[in-house]
Structures are given as C-alpha cells and as structure tokens.
Amino acid sequence: MARKKNSSAEITGPRIRAAALRLFARQGYAAVSMRQIAQEVGVQAGALYLYTPDKQSLLFDLMQTHMQDLLSELAALPEAGGPLAALEDFTRFHIRFHRARSDAVFIAYMELRNLEPENFARIEAMRRSYEAYLEGILARGKEAGVFSLPDPKLAAFALIAMLTGVNTWYREGGRLSLGHVENIYWEMVRKAVGA
Amino acid sequence: MARKKNSSAEITGPRIRAAALRLFARQGYAAVSMRQIAQEVGVQAGALYLYTPDKQSLLFDLMQTHMQDLLSELAALPEAGGPLAALEDFTRFHIRFHRARSDAVFIAYMELRNLEPENFARIEAMRRSYEAYLEGILARGKEAGVFSLPDPKLAAFALIAMLTGVNTWYREGGRLSLGHVENIYWEMVRKAVGA
DNA sequence: GTCTATAGCGAGATAGAC
DNA sequence: GTCTATCTCGCTATAGAC
Numbered sequence: 001m002a003r004k005k006n007s008s009a010e011i012t013g014p015r016i017r018a019a020a021l022r023l024f025a026r027q028g029y030a031a032v033s034m035r036q037i038a039q040e041v042g043v044q045a046g047a048l049y050l051y052t053p054d055k056q057s058l059l060f061d062l063m064q065t066h067m068q069d070l071l072s073e074l075a076a077l078p079e080a081g082g083p084l085a086a087l088e089d090f091t092r093f094h095i096r097f098h099r100a101r102s103d104a105v106f107i108a109y110m111e112l113r114n115l116e117p118e119n120f121a122r123i124e125a126m127r128r129s130y131e132a133y134l135e136g137i138l139a140r141g142k143e144a145g146v147f148s149l150p151d152p153k154l155a156a157f158a159l160i161a162m163l164t165g166v167n168t169w170y171r172e173g174g175r176l177s178l179g180h181v182e183n184i185y186w187e188m189v190r191k192a193v194g195a
Numbered sequence: 196m197a198r199k200k201n202s203s204a205e206i207t208g209p210r211i212r213a214a215a216l217r218l219f220a221r222q223g224y225a226a227v228s229m230r231q232i233a234q235e236v237g238v239q240a241g242a243l244y245l246y247t248p249d250k251q252s253l254l255f256d257l258m259q260t261h262m263q264d265l266l267s268e269l270a271a272l273p274e275a276g277g278p279l280a281a282l283e284d285f286t287r288f289h290i291r292f293h294r295a296r297s298d299a300v301f302i303a304y305m306e307l308r309n310l311e312p313e314n315f316a317r318i319e320a321m322r323r324s325y326e327a328y329l330e331g332i333l334a335r336g337k338e339a340g341v342f343s344l345p346d347p348k349l350a351a352f353a354l355i356a357m358l359t360g361v362n363t364w365y366r367e368g369g370r371l372s373l374g375h376v377e378n379i380y381w382e383m384v385r386k387a388v389g390a
Numbered sequence: 391g392t393c394t395a396t397a398g399c400g401a402g403a404t405a406g407a408c
Numbered sequence: 409g410t411c412t413a414t415c416t417c418g419c420t421a422t423a424g425a426c
Binding site: 012043044045046047 | 391392394395400
Binding site for chain 2: 397400401402403405
C-alpha cells in the first residue's frame with residue numbers, strides 16, 4: 001500500500017515549483033520573495049526549505065527541467081525525410097513547445113544572469129545543443145542545394161529568435177489560431193532560407 | 196560666464212544614469228541596490244536622491260530616453276525610394292542602433308514588468324509606434340506587389356525579433372564584422388518578405 | 391511536514407551637519 | 409552637493425515546538 005497519510009504533502013514540491021515558475025516569470029527572480037512563493041502555495045516560508053536547499057537551487061531546477069524537456073522532446077520528433085521537411089518540423093515544434101511554456105521560456109532567457117557560474121554553464125550548454133540541431137538541418141540543406149543561405153550558424157540564431165518572438169505577442173483567443181500562426185511563420189522561414 | 200565651480204558635480208547626474216544602465220542590464224533592476232549605483236559613481240547612497248526622486252524613476256528615465264532616441268533616430272532616416280529600399284534602411288538601422296546600445300535594449304525589454312502601470316503604458320506606446328513604422332513599409336510593399344507576405348503585422352513582429360536577436364550573440368572582434376552581419380541579415384529579411 | 395518565531399542582514403529613503 | 413548616521417522595512421534562512 002502506497003503511503004497516503006497526507007496526500008496534500010506529497011504534491012507540495014510540484015506546487016512550489018509551479019508557483020515559483022509563475023512568479024519568477026511575472027516579476028523576476030530577484031523581485032520575488034520566498035514568502036510570496038509560500039503564500040501562493042498556502043504554506044509558511046520555512047516549509048519551502050524542506051523542498052529546496054535555497055532560492056538559487058529553485059531557480060536552477062526550473063531552468064534545468066525546462067531545457068531537459070526541450071531537448072528530450074526535440075529528440076522525440078519523428079525522423080523527417082529531407083532538410084525541408086526537417087526544417088518544417090522544427091519550426092512547428094519550436095512554436096508549439098515554446099508557446100505552451102511561456103513562463104519557463106521567459107525565465108530560461110531572462111534569469112540566466114542570476115545563475116551562479118557553474119549553473120549558468122550547464123544551461124548554456126543545453127541551449128547551444130538546441131541551436132546546433134537547427135544549424136545541422138540548415139547546413140545539410142545548404143550542402144544539398146535545397147537551401148540558399150549565406151551562413152547556417154547566423155541563420156539558426158536568426159530563425160530561433162524570430163520563432164521565439166511569437167511568445168511576446170501571441171494571446172489565446174486573438175485574431176489568429178496557433179495553427180494559423182505556425183503556417184504564416186513557416187512560410188517566412190521557408191522563404192528566408194531560400195527554399 | 197557659465198557656472199564652473201565644481202565641474203565634477205555637473206556631470207554626476209549623467210554618471211548616475213550610466214552606472215544604473217550598466218548595472219540594471221547586467222544584474223537586473225530588482226537585484227541592483229542604490230548603494231551599488233552610488234559606489235560605481237563614487238558618491239554615497241544619499242547623494243543619488245538629489246538626482247532622482249526614487250529608484251523607479253531612475254529606471255523609467257532610462258527606458259524613456261532609450262525609446263525616444265530610437266524613435267527620433269528612426270524619424271531622421273533619409274527618405275527611401277520604394278518599399279524595398281525602405282526595408283533595407285530599416286534593417287540596417289535596427290541592427291546598428293540596437294547593437295550600439297545593448298544595455299538599454301536589454302533593459303527596455305526585460306524590465307517592463309518592473310514599471311508601474313502608467314509608466315509601462317507610455318513605454319509600450321512608443322514600442323508600438325516603432326513596430327507600426329515597419330508594418331507600414333511591409334503593407335505598402337505588399338500592396339505594390341513588391342513583397343509577398345501573408346500578414347504584414349506578423350511579419351513586422353517576426354523581423355524585429357529576428358534583428359534584435361543579433362544582440363544575444365554578436366561580440367565585437369568575432370568571426371564577422373557588424374557590416375557583414377548586416378548584409379547577411381538583410382539577405383534573410385529580403386528573402387523572407389519574398390522580394 | 392508544517393508551524394511560529396527570530397536571527398542576521400541589507401534594502402530604500404530621509405535628516406541634518408558641513 | 410555630498411557626507412554620515414539612521415529609521416523602518418522586508419528579505420533569506422534557521423531553530424525548535426508540535
């Protein structure tokens with residue numbers, strides 16, 4: 001029989017992380033107090049330290065989990081036929097994944113400077129790995145003559161920035177559905193790489 | 196005869212703003228203390244309050260000045276012949292302007308959430324005005340049949356995000372000069388709008 | 391596992407000497 | 409115009425009761 005004495009206790013950890021994610025995204029890591037997080041969860045501030053050694057670790061956990069999810073979902077994408085199909089899959093995946101986790105995306109970009117050097121290096125390595133995946137698609141497409149682009153590395157930076165930018169303006173229930181947005185951005189991406 | 200008694204005093208205001216700009220960009224508004232700013236300038240914390248009523252006003256001044264500079268330099272761009280030339284001018288202007296003020300750009304984007312509602316609204320209005328300028332170029336080009344793009348508004352968002360992204364990776368003395376980067380991005384922009 | 395209480399610190403802002 | 413000194417507040421993190 002599974003332990004069940006206090007079911008609410010067993011989900012306090014995830015609830016703390018969820019509250020921290022929301023608050024860090026809205027106000028910024030430095031501006032959020034542990035008391036605020038505790039209040040959001042419905043516990044006292046001291047209780048948080050049963051789940052995290054300190055505030056910095058809480059931030060790092062959120063960012064690390066986010067980047068690990070990103071890389072593992074990317075790896076789970078079905079194999080595409082050629083560079084053009086792979087680029088379309090990447091484009092649609094990037095928009096959907098980032099849109100679904102706008103708080104984590106915002107934190108992973110904005111709070112890098114609040115990480116201690118060692119933690120920063122770990123997150124950066126994962127980010128570079130993600131960029132390298134796209135750069136690989138672009139380089140292969142260029143070699144195969146499918147894409148026409150001057151510099152795969154810069155193109156990867158440019159496309160990722162462009163696609164992530166959807167998060168700054170897209171709102172549920174607006175003029176366009178996310179599927180429609182995907183189509184429009186995919187058309188711009190396809191043209192930008194000369195395909 | 197101009198007042199000259201204490202020349203260092205006359206430049207304390209600008210030095211405070213410069214120090215705040217640097218520190219806010221590197222550590223974030225909430226993480227920077229007035230004492231830190233004062234130390235950077237070489238005065239005591241209390242002296243800062245001769246130049247700003249409080250910390251929030253200091254942040255708002257920096258952001259407002261930045262946006263005003265952006266809009267006035269944009270307005271000072273020479274008239275371009277057609278939409279294609281106007282788009283190229285905008286592209287190169289955006290990259291150069293933002294690259295030259297990366298601290299202010301970072302703050303203007305990241306610290307929006309630390310502004311009081313009224314201040315936020317003022318900065319947002321200026322940002323929308325800048326976006327509208329690009330959207331106008333794109334809409335005119337689309338109507339004239341020079342550009343082929345599905346949605347001028349989304350294209351404006353996408354291109355601005357893409358161009359601003361240069362700031363996240365470009366470093367002086369790297370593989371490419373800024374002029375070279377401009378050329379590469381301009382080629383991607385031109386293709387993306389189907390010109 | 392959560393609470394109350396608090397230690398220890400540093401923050402923003404102000405008062406008054408010079 | 410700048411300094412020193414200080415008020416008041418809120419913060420992170422910990423101790424110990426339950």
